[in-house]
Amino acid sequence: MNVLTTFLEYATQGFNDIVDLTPDLNRVIQENAFTEGHMLVFVPGATAGITTIEYEPGLLKDIPEFFEKILPMNATYHHNETWHDGNGYAHVRAALLKPDLMIPFKAGKLILGTWQQVVLVDFDNRPRHRRIAVQLTGI
């Protein structure tokens, strides 16, 4: 059993930008010659989250529209009174979606559905540079 921690970097647009991480994640497994175990994907920061979706244009609109419905950008948030940076909505959305995802892999490949991709959702209200922690544990 081994553990390996690495980082992947992405420039995001913010405002619910959804980035497909899957090809990069499978490459990390293969480049490091792991075969079976689990991969932790974690976004350091309190205004983004990690989940899986079918990465197709319809859902890239549906998911932002859903978050806008339950946590509108322009509603009043106490967080904005603290920092005046206007991203209170992004903090609550990120607390709900959470920053971690654990995916099993076997035979050197993530165990995912055929139409299931691992995505970073960046809720912040400005472009961000995101450094995602990717950790492999296994053989």
Added chain:
Amino acid sequence: MNVLTTFLEYATQGFNDIVDLTPDLNRVIQENAFTEGHMLVFVPGATAGITTIEYEPGLLKDIPEFFEKILPMNATYHHNETWHDGNGYAHVRAALLKPDLMIPFKAGKLILGTWQQVVLVDFDNRPRHRRIAVQLTGI
């Protein structure tokens, strides 16, 4: 330390069908003689999720009613314009609930509350055959 990956199969009804996985999960630990570590439960596919609930008849109604309130089946979803399969609601619900859950175990048993069960929630709009990945890491 060892890692072991296996699969459990379930026939679900879809439409927020909630299946208690707990007895099968504890059996996997015991049959493979693990004592301490963590179990990853992961549903491949983008229209189902894994969480924990008290598995009692009231909540088996409350949870579907909650998801119907925030993400109604018959609302308009862009996803449905892509595939015309009518399960856009299921994709967004699954992205929110997420496909992974990690549970610690010790002395050969999952560390759960007395009234806490691990469940698969199948949001899809038709019966499905689900193959759940279960991975043990530990000693």
Added chain:
Amino acid sequence: MNVLTTFLEYATQGFNDIVDLTPDLNRVIQENAFTEGHMLVFVPGATAGITTIEYEPGLLKDIPEFFEKILPMNATYHHNETWHDGNGYAHVRAALLKPDLMIPFKAGKLILGTWQQVVLVDFDNRPRHRRIAVQLTGI
């Protein structure tokens, strides 16, 4: 590779009480001389969850207000017909937020954003004694 399971205890107030676990979690890594791996934080029980937030006074109000909006305490829940303990809202909120969080660590320290803390959210409708499972896997 090693695995270590320990418990941290907290007295909570319930009613969406949000407790910052981060200093205790970093201390567990250092006291047990782990350097690289991942930490599983898991709350046994079906009325609380674990996530990350920027732990500042504004969000400590925003997050309870958000959950009250989507799952009001005084709405009707079938769960309350089963047990008459009035915490149906807490069960559905906890099923949504989920009881687990996995955080990577390296150089003996959790990999978190500068303004990102790991929190227990206790949704129950009374003060509780919570015993949180903390499990380290790594080197």
